[in-house]
Amino acid sequence: MQSRNVEDMEKGFNHDRKYGYASLASFIARDPDSETFIYRKFDELSARNLLYLQSELLSLEKKLIKLDDDVQRSDDPDIHDAARTWEELSRQVEDGDREAKEKMEVIIQIRQKIKEYRK
Numbered sequence: 362m363q364s365r366n367v368e369d370m371e372k373g374f375n376h377d378r379k380y381g382y383a384s385l386a387s388f389i390a391r392d393p394d395s396e397t398f399i400y401r402k403f404d405e406l407s408a409r410n411l412l413y414l415q416s417e418l419l420s421l422e423k424k425l426i427k428l429d430d431d432v433q434r435s436d437d438p439d440i441h442d443a444a445r446t447w448e449e450l451s452r453q454v455e456d457g458d459r460e461a462k463e464k465m466e467v468i469i470q471i472r473q474k475i476k477e478y479r480k
Contacts, residue, residue: 414478421471428464 379387389397432444443450443461453461 418474424467
């Protein structure tokens with residue numbers, strides 16, 4: 362074992378150093394001029410991801426529009442109230458109303474997807 366350590370030291374190996382990505386990251390971080398900062402931007406993948414997010418948002422928008430159309434066709438005053446106030450929609454969800462729950466789920470999905478899209 363002793364001869365291996367001497368041999369490694371002669372070759373410039375230091376067993377106290379990190380290996381793999383950890384070693385490379387350490388090397389890059391030590392570069393005072395940041396000349397080794399060469400990273401891919403993944404522009405094509407980023408653009409494709411945005412297109413997928415847009416498509417998902419369009420699908421969610423269609424669902425919300427359909428739910429809004431269902432409200433327009435309804436004669437139920439509770440459904441109209443839920444379309445006008447967040448509190449009423451929340452109350453109906455808590456009471457187990459299927460349509461209100463469906464609408465709330467779509468709204469929450471839209472919120473999450475919009476947040477992801479805008480980042």
